[in-house]
Amino acid sequence: MNLAPYASNPANSRGRNHKESKSQSRNDYQRDRDRIIHSASFRRLQYKTQVFVNHEGDMFRSRLTHSLEVSQIARALARILNSHEDLCEAVALAHDLGHTPFGHAGQDALNECMRNHGGFEHNLQSLRVVDLLEKKYASFNGLNLTYEVREGILKHCSKKNAKDLGELGQRFIHGHEPTLEAQIVNFADEIAYIHHDIDDGFRSGIFSFKVLESNEFFNNICKAIKNKYTNLSPEQLLNETLRTMMNYIISDLCSESLKGIQQYNPQSPDDVRLLKPLIGFSEGMNKHFSELKRFSREHLYQHRRVQDMGNRARLVIQSLFHFFKGHYENIPLNFRSNEDQPQERTIADYIAGMTDRYANQLVKQYSL
Numbered sequence: 001m002n003l004a005p006y007a008s009n010p011a012n013s014r015g016r017n018h019k020e021s022k023s024q025s026r027n028d029y030q031r032d033r034d035r036i037i038h039s040a041s042f043r044r045l046q047y048k049t050q051v052f053v054n055h056e057g058d059m060f061r062s063r064l065t066h067s068l069e070v071s072q073i074a075r076a077l078a079r080i081l082n083s084h085e086d087l088c089e090a091v092a093l094a095h096d097l098g099h100t101p102f103g104h105a106g107q108d109a110l111n112e113c114m115r116n117h118g119g120f121e122h123n124l125q126s127l128r129v130v131d132l133l134e135k136k137y138a139s140f141n142g143l144n145l146t147y148e149v150r151e152g153i154l155k156h157c158s159k160k161n162a163k164d165l166g167e168l169g170q171r172f173i174h175g176h177e178p179t180l181e182a183q184i185v186n187f188a189d190e191i192a193y194i195h196h197d198i199d200d201g202f203r204s205g206i207f208s209f210k211v212l213e214s215n216e217f218f219n220n221i222c223k224a225i226k227n228k229y230t231n232l233s234p235e236q237l238l239n240e241t242l243r244t245m246m247n248y249i250i251s252d253l254c255s256e257s258l259k260g261i262q263q264y265n266p267q268s269p270d271d272v273r274l275l276k277p278l279i280g281f282s283e284g285m286n287k288h289f290s291e292l293k294r295f296s297r298e299h300l301y302q303h304r305r306v307q308d309m310g311n312r313a314r315l316v317i318q319s320l321f322h323f324f325k326g327h328y329e330n331i332p333l334n335f336r337s338n339e340d341q342p343q344e345r346t347i348a349d350y351i352a353g354m355t356d357r358y359a360n361q362l363v364k365q366y367s368l
């Protein structure tokens with residue numbers, strides 16, 4: 001691994017909350033990645049909605065495949081930008097661990113239920129999962145991950161919540177950035193979902209190729225491919241266009257970010273933390289990317305079929321929350337072990353950890 005001076009280095013990590021002896025064979029970020037992969041929350045991502053709920057079909061992305069795609073893109077970017085691939089991988093695989101069942105509709109519903117009890121935010125929940133909710137070790141709760149992985153997981157945070165997070169919350173209070181690796185994963189996340197949501201949206205039949213061609217960036221690439229190849233099937237044309245589009249997006253991100261890195265010449269991860277964000281697109285690509293996001297919002301996320309899935313999800317989450325408020329004893333004991341927190345937080349932790357199908361199954365079981 002050819003590490004730049006600004007790259008995070010596990011040998012200089014700010015460390016773990018609970019002291020542990022070093023591994024002889026793996027660096028600390030590799031160990032963190034392995035702990036994440038072996039966690040129960042990671043396995044449950046397989047049956048959590050990205051956009052399409054699980055029973056809509058087997059061919060759509062789940063939170064798990066989304067996380068794997070984020071990890072792949074982040075690793076590729078890390079390699080080009082001479083930063084730490086293992087750190088990127090660990091952050092990418094963990095970044096959505098706190099997601100509720102049923103995607104964003106699920107999180108919004110749970111947040112609404114928790115309105116008078118501190119709210120619910122999936123990103124903060126990802127940190128709770130790795131810091132507290134995973135129970136795999138005898139001497140501590142959580143996975144005891146390194147500071148840099150936890151810093152990367154906590155992508156955004158209100159100043160109010162940041163005050164309770166000690167050193168990790170400081171950057172939100174002072175307006176600082178995280179490591180370059182964390183910045184890379186944030187972009188990898190956006191690039192991954194823009195790409196796969198368009199892919200899944202088209203294959204679900206929610207929008208047609210013609211509608212896709214209304215996006216200028218997509219259309220220009222698609223036209224060039226049609227000129228180059230004749231007789232492509234619609235599937236090949238879509239895949240080739242999306243693939244080429246991704247390559248343009250990633251190449252632009254790399255060359256723009258390298259320019260910024262050369263200009264500011266950071267000599268350590270701490271320099272990176274104090275500078276303006278170093279990872280970013282060119283102005284032209286920023287426009288294309290915003291247009292793609294707008295396209296997904298208009299034609300996919302706001303589509304009636306996706307909204308209907310969301311409305312059903314909201315009812316499931318609400319009825320589970322109200323049921324457990326009246327039947328707290330039905331929550332498994334291991335979730336009730338944090339006695340110093342309000343019951344509502346325990347209920348939210350339990351519901352957030354559920355897969356889509358487990359949540360649906362409980363609704364049936366309790367006849368809600």
Ligand code: MG
Binds near residue numbers: 189
């Ligand atoms: Mg994500």
